[in-house]
Structures are given as C-alpha cells and as structure tokens.
Amino acid sequence: MSVWTAWLEVPAADRASREQALEHLAEKGFVVTSREVTRDGPWRIEIFGEGDRTAVAAAIGAGWQWEELPDRDWVAENQRSFQPFAVGPFWVHPSHDAGSMPADLLPLRIDAGMAFGTGTHATTRGCLELLATLDRAETANAVDVGCGSGILAIAMAKLWQRPVIGGDNDAEAVDVARENAVLNGVGDLCRFVHAIGLRHDELQALSPCDLVVANILAGPLMELSESFSAAVRPGGRALLSGLLLEQAEDILSVYRRWGFTLERHIDLETGGAIWRTLLLRRD
Numbered sequence: 001m002s003v004w005t006a007w008l009e010v011p012a013a014d015r016a017s018r019e020q021a022l023e024h025l026a027e028k029g030f031v032v033t034s035r036e037v038t039r040d041g042p043w044r045i046e047i048f049g050e051g052d053r054t055a056v057a058a059a060i061g062a063g064w065q066w067e068e069l070p071d072r073d074w075v076a077e078n079q080r081s082f083q084p085f086a087v088g089p090f091w092v093h094p095s096h097d098a099g100s101m102p103a104d105l106l107p108l109r110i111d112a113g114m115a116f117g118t119g120t121h122a123t124t125r126g127c128l129e130l131l132a133t134l135d136r137a138e139t140a141n142a143v144d145v146g147c148g149s150g151i152l153a154i155a156m157a158k159l160w161q162r163p164v165i166g167g168d169n170d171a172e173a174v175d176v177a178r179e180n181a182v183l184n185g186v187g188d189l190c191r192f193v194h195a196i197g198l199r200h201d202e203l204q205a206l207s208p209c210d211l212v213v214a215n216i217l218a219g220p221l222m223e224l225s226e227s228f229s230a231a232v233r234p235g236g237r238a239l240l241s242g243l244l245l246e247q248a249e250d251i252l253s254v255y256r257r258w259g260f261t262l263e264r265h266i267d268l269e270t271g272g273a274i275w276r277t278l279l280l281r282r283d
C-alpha cells in the first residue's frame with residue numbers, strides 16, 4: 001500500500017478546536033507528523049496516510065474546515081529547518097551542516113530527500129535512543145522494516161559494525177537510504193531492498209534474526225505482528241515505533257499474543273503529540 005504525506009491548512013482556530021481536529025484525524029487513521037502554528041494566521045499540519053491519497057477529502061470529512069495545500073518544495077524547506085542535534089550516542093546532521101559535533105558522539109549524516117527520517121521526529125529519536133541500550137553481542141543480524149532515509153539501519157551498522165538489511169515499500173526511499181549509507185561510510189555494511197514488510201528473499205533469509213526494527217504506522221505494525229513473531233528468534237527483540245501514546249496499549253496486546261513481552265519504552269514529543277517507542281523481547 002502506498003504511503004504519502006499531505007499538508008493541510010486549517011483556518012486560525014483556538015487551542016481547543018485544534019485539539020479536536022487532531023483527535024478527529026487520529027480517529028480517521030491519519031498520523032500528524034508535523035505542525036506549524038502561527039499566532040494569528042492559519043494552522044498548517046502535515047498528515048501521513050496510507051492508500052488512496054485522493055480519498056483524503058472524503059475521509060477527513062466536512063466536520064472542520066481545511067484545505068489541501070499545493071505542493072511546495074517541502075524537501076528543501078525541511079532540509080533547511082533540519083539542524084544538527086544529539087540523540088543517545090549519535091550526532092544527527094544534514095550533509096550541508098555538520099555543526100559542532102561533540103567528540104564522543106557517532107555522526108549520522110542524513111539527506112532525507114523525499115524519504116521520511118531526518119531523525120528529528122520523536123519516533124525516530126525513540127528508536128535511536130533504545131537501539132543504544134542494546135549490545136553488539138545480541139544484535140548479530142538486524143532488519144529495519146520501513147527504512148525511509150535509512151537512518152536506523154545506518155545507526156545500527158555504525159553502532160555495532162555489523163551488516164544490516166533495510167526494506168521499504170517506497171522505491172525512492174530505498175535509493176535515498178543507499179545514498180545515505182555511502183555518505184556515512186557504511187555502504188558495505190548496509191543493504192536496502194524494495195519490500196513490503198518482510199516479504200523479500202533477503203529479509204526472509206535472515207530469519208530467525210536477533211532484531212526487527214520498524215518505525216511505521218500502527219496499522220502496518222498490527223498486520224506485521226505475526227511475521228515479526230516468526231522472524232525473531234526466542235530472546236530476540238522487536239523495536240516498534242510510529243505509535244501515538246494512545247495506540248501503544250492495543251499494539252502491545254497484539255504483540256503479547258504473538259509471544260512478545262515489553263522490555264522498555266520511551267515517550268517523546270513532536271509538535272505537541274506524544275509518540276511511544278516499544279522495545280519488546282520474544283519469549
């Protein structure tokens with residue numbers, strides 16, 4: 001299923017109606033990935049959806065006023081607003097600006113282009129922080145499902161100096177991830193394939209693996225629970241993100257049924273929404 005983002009512009013509204021609009025979008029299955037609030041002007045939000053983009057108007061409904069914005073060079077704008085920052089043991093920065101990296105951090109040089117994953121989003125940061133709690137000895141083979149810019153696979157390759165395979169259902173993201181791996185000097189450790197979930201020979205060949213990482217939406221995470229359970233060895237782990245705080249309990253109960261136990265979680269905020277990242281252990 002295709003995944004897309006669209007920017008919506010909502011006329012100036014008070015905080016309560018904005019919160020109501022966000023709840024409405026969440027109920028309709030849209031994930032808000034970014035927001036821009038101005039004091040008096042309109043409110044701009046970016047939503048992340050799956051499937052037929054043209055159905056967005058019908059799906060959102062007429063309950064509140066909004067308008068889909070014409071495409072602008074969002075990539076260039078995002079890239080401009082992407083400043084170097086530290087997360088866990090990593091220093092994440094765009095290739096045009098390395099910033100002042102502390103000597104003890106590992107650089108992740110990311111040009112996300114049209115792919116998701118500059119690292120600034122709470123879901124990606126949550127994964128980077130929890131990855132850093134794992135040992136090299138317990139992560140001999142790892143898979144990154146929904147690699148986007150490749151940031152998580154690249155982080156794993158750099159952290160543990162081991163081969164990692166990433167997959168994405170968006171062919172453009174796969175190209176971006178490959179370029180980023182080369183930019184980071186781990187082109188030989190990272191492989192990226194065009195795949196839905198784990199449906200690819202190279203991903204299947206790793207099974208049973210030590211770690212499956214997936215920062216995707218709650219819907220795909222539910223659908224993939226059975227295949228993740230089959231792919232992860234007993235004692236291995238699944239690192240799941242892309243969940244709003246209120247979606248986490250449902251995901252957890254599904255994964256419990258497939259033999260996973262919660263080991264750790266982390267809650268981080270992006271644009272006013274709290275995102276929960278789950279580190280699960282396979283029984």
Ligand SMILES: C[S@@+](CC[C@H](N)C(=O)[O-])C[C@H]1O[C@@H](n2cnc3c(N)ncnc32)[C@H](O)[C@@H]1O
Binds near residue numbers: 119195
């Ligand atoms: C939220 S982005 C995460 C990107 C990156 N891993 C990060 O953490 O920043 C989700 C990515 O998953 C991909 N995706 C969504 N559903 C998928 C599926 N069922 N199989 C493979 N990729 C999927 C999307 O194309 C997108 O690139």
